[in-house]
Amino acid sequence: MSDTSPSPTGRTRNTALTCLAVAAGMLGLAYASVPLYNLFCTVTGFGGTPMLASGPASKVLDRTLTIRFDANVAPNLSWRFTPETPAIKVKVGETQTITYKIQNTGYAPATAMATFNVLPEMAGGHFMKLECFCFQENTLKAGETMEAAVVFYIDPAIADDPNMADAHDITLSYTYFPSKNGKTLEASANQ
Numbered sequence: 001m002s003d004t005s006p007s008p009t010g011r012t013r014n015t016a017l018t019c020l021a022v023a024a025g026m027l028g029l030a031y032a033s034v035p036l037y038n039l040f041c042t043v044t045g046f047g048g049t050p051m052l053a054s055g056p057a058s059k060v061l062d063r064t065l066t067i068r069f070d071a072n073v074a075p076n077l078s079w080r081f082t083p084e085t086p087a088i089k090v091k092v093g094e095t096q097t098i099t100y101k102i103q104n105t106g107y108a109p110a111t112a113m114a115t116f117n118v119l120p121e122m123a124g125g126h127f128m129k130l131e132c133f134c135f136q137e138n139t140l141k142a143g144e145t146m147e148a149a150v151v152f153y154i155d156p157a158i159a160d161d162p163n164m165a166d167a168h169d170i171t172l173s174y175t176y177f178p179s180k181n182g183k184t185l186e187a188s189a190n191q
Contacts, residue, residue, distance in 0.1 A: 078106030
């Protein structure tokens with residue numbers, strides 16, 4: 001009878017190669033997890049991520065919702081950021097445009113980018129944006145002011161979502177963060 005089991009050196013090599021492959025796979029997954037999660041949220045509206053729409057809704061319903069607009073600025077950014085109105089009532093499927101005013105109140109030019117989310121989180125998949133200033137880097141000189149708009153509608157499919165049957169209010173929340181090269185500095189520090 002011949003022994004067909006690998007030698008101790010061969011077993012050690014196989015174990016080392018398996019460990020190396022597992023470590024490389026875990027490292028690759030770690031690098032891919034943030035972009036994959038962002039893609040998942042964008043496609044599904046998970047976590048309150050509004051959806052991007054290519055055109056207006058196909059119909060307008062009689063159901064009316066109150067849309068609230070929240071504007072925030074990171075503590076290390078000398079900007080003032082406000083919506084033209086804190087809330088509006090809209091019919092489901094009706095296209096609306098809201099303008100925000102952004103002002104650099106600091107003494108030097110500053111570059112920043114807005115991130116966003118929708119509350120309740122389940123409404124994210126029904127909040128359809130046609131145009132948005134989010135994830136666009138803006139540089140404002142000291143004292144400079146600009147206006148930016150978001151064009152949106154609430155998807156009529158919300159009427160068929162049992163989780164949203166009792167929803168009367170949706171909040172669109174933006175936060176401006178200092179940015180560089182198309183990334184918020186907070187996001188860059190966490191990578």
